[in-house]
Amino acid sequence: DRSAEKVKRLKMEHERAAAVGEAVPFNFSAASSRDEILYASEIPAAMSGNQLPEAGSITEEMVLPWITHMQSKGIARVILLVDDNELKWYAPPGLISMQQKAFKSVVNIPMCVWNSWDRIYQHILDAEAAQEKILAHCVHGEGRTSRILAAWLMCKYGLSAEGATAEVQSFANREGVRRAENTPRLQNYVKVGYDDWRKDAVHHPPGWKSRKSFELHRQWKDAREVSPHGTAYPQVVHRQLTNEDIPSGSRVIVIGDVHGCAQTLDLLLQECGHDPSTDKVIFVGDLVHKGPDSVAVVKRARELRALCVRGNHDDAALFACIQRRLAHALASPATTSDVEERDAKRPRRDDTANGSADQPGGRTDEQKSQKPFEYAWTDGLDDDDLTYLADLPYTLRLPDKYDIGGQQREVLIVHAGLVAGAPLEGQLAKDMYKIRDVKPVQASTSASDGGNTEDGADEVKKWEGQELAVDGSVAWVDVWTGPEHVYFGHDANRKLQHSPFATGLDSGACYGFNLSAAILPGGEIKAVSSKPEIDAFINATPKA
Numbered sequence: 001d002r003s004a005e006k007v008k009r010l011k012m013e014h015e016r017a018a019a020v021g022e023a024v025p026f027n028f029s030a031a032s033s034r035d036e037i038l039y040a041s042e043i044p045a046a047m048s049g050n051q052l053p054e055a056g057s058i059t060e061e062m063v064l065p066w067i068t069h070m071q072s073k074g075i076a077r078v079i080l081l082v083d084d085n086e087l088k089w090y091a092p093p094g095l096i097s098m099q100q101k102a103f104k105s106v107v108n109i110p111m112c113v114w115n116s117w118d119r120i121y122q123h124i125l126d127a128e129a130a131q132e133k134i135l136a137h138c139v140h141g142e143g144r145t146s147r148i149l150a151a152w153l154m155c156k157y158g159l160s161a162e163g164a165t166a167e168v169q170s171f172a173n174r175e176g177v178r179r180a181e182n183t184p185r186l187q188n189y190v191k192v193g194y195d196d197w198r199k200d201a202v203h204h205p206p207g208w209k210s211r212k213s214f215e216l217h218r219q220w221k222d223a224r225e226v227s228p229h230g231t232a233y234p235q236v237v238h239r240q241l242t243n244e245d246i247p248s249g250s251r252v253i254v255i256g257d258v259h260g261c262a263q264t265l266d267l268l269l270q271e272c273g274h275d276p277s278t279d280k281v282i283f284v285g286d287l288v289h290k291g292p293d294s295v296a297v298v299k300r301a302r303e304l305r306a307l308c309v310r311g312n313h314d315d316a317a318l319f320a321c322i323q324r325r326l327a328h329a330l331a332s333p334a335t336t337s338d339v340e341e342r343d344a345k346r347p348r349r350d351d352t353a354n355g356s357a358d359q360p361g362g363r364t365d366e367q368k369s370q371k372p373f374e375y376a377w378t379d380g381l382d383d384d385d386l387t388y389l390a391d392l393p394y395t396l397r398l399p400d401k402y403d404i405g406g407q408q409r410e411v412l413i414v415h416a417g418l419v420a421g422a423p424l425e426g427q428l429a430k431d432m433y434k435i436r437d438v439k440p441v442q443a444s445t446s447a448s449d450g451g452n453t454e455d456g457a458d459e460v461k462k463w464e465g466q467e468l469a470v471d472g473s474v475a476w477v478d479v480w481t482g483p484e485h486v487y488f489g490h491d492a493n494r495k496l497q498h499s500p501f502a503t504g505l506d507s508g509a510c511y512g513f514n515l516s517a518a519i520l521p522g523g524e525i526k527a528v529s530s531k532p533e534i535d536a537f538i539n540a541t542p543k544a
Contacts (some may be wrong), residue, residue, distance in 0.1 A: 255284065
């Protein structure tokens, strides 16, 4: 597909070249009428049309006319934007060596390499400081080269991406040269510092193990809203599912906290008679940690195309994984100067889902107490696994009503629970994945305040979420009056919980008890024992 796409693009470039003619040698021009620093051209001995040169077919004699022309235009420095496959077209000593004989400075910085724009920009600034002309070129002097010209105009003259692209294109039309427009890619390039135009692009510093882990680190450094564990909020905090996600009439299997019990999960799916063609699997969070094979559970969830909400252990593992990879990067001499640790003193927000409550910054006691070695298993997560975990919302709302105990109810999925009386958008992250109890904190006589009214009295109770039981607290499900029926996990001590408007599904799988599921419609509970898997895991674990 990529080869066909490239041939099509080259054909279009050839047609454009024929339209404007070949009056301008080597597709050479400045970036703009007002700029005398950055220039652009095509690669030496570039072939027209959709033909690509054979490896080693371009000799030094074929390159000399290009070099002579650039010298006549006063070019002192050259930035190549080409990859290794394109450099192979040139016979020994190679294109870079040929150019180094003729110009003061020659560097090759493929745009697909991490941090390429910072490096290219610095070379242009160096040329400007020396009052020397610098040339950037890709193969045809159009796509990649045009983005570099426009990026320079954006940074030099404060233009928008649209304005810089228009200026490059207008000047190219006046000069009779070929430049390509791609404003979205230009915007992305200047923003993130590299171009992902190739599948095998290197999008992260050498010390980082993967692109996704580095991207998450950068996002979290700049995030204003972070979870109790230190990860950024997902793009969608409360996800409203549609019938594209769960077709009407589908059977839904809601599964409790798996905690890395991959074998037990497969047994539970068999017990439920899971049919991947008609059933939708939804997890209540805590896919990982404590159990035998957390990585396998994440991959199984992805394989099932299962939906899931974010559990506290999923979040902690995600944070620990990125911290481990950050430590690896900082230990690498190649990237120590490129990567900075997050500033622990920078103000943070652990807000409600709509960002309304401020909290002092700094790493929480919970983050500080995490032991990285406990999360060594996260080294086995690949980029697709990290993406899956990072995208987990805090709640899921099913698209249809389901029969539960003879009543048609809307269904919400959350990991730990919800505080009665608070709107969904006002629920705290720490409550949604850590709450077990609530305690009354104040009373109000205003019916508009929401909450639970006892025995028809005017007084309305307000509740505060509690991770653990305290004096005067009760299980949050005891005061939850809907109207949605909530399926949740997290509370292994209470095992299966049933109330008119909530069902708790954490039945202690990671402790050798059961892994449970609820099947909709109907709400039937299925469970299998995890004891064989946990016993084998304990017996195989070296004793301290």
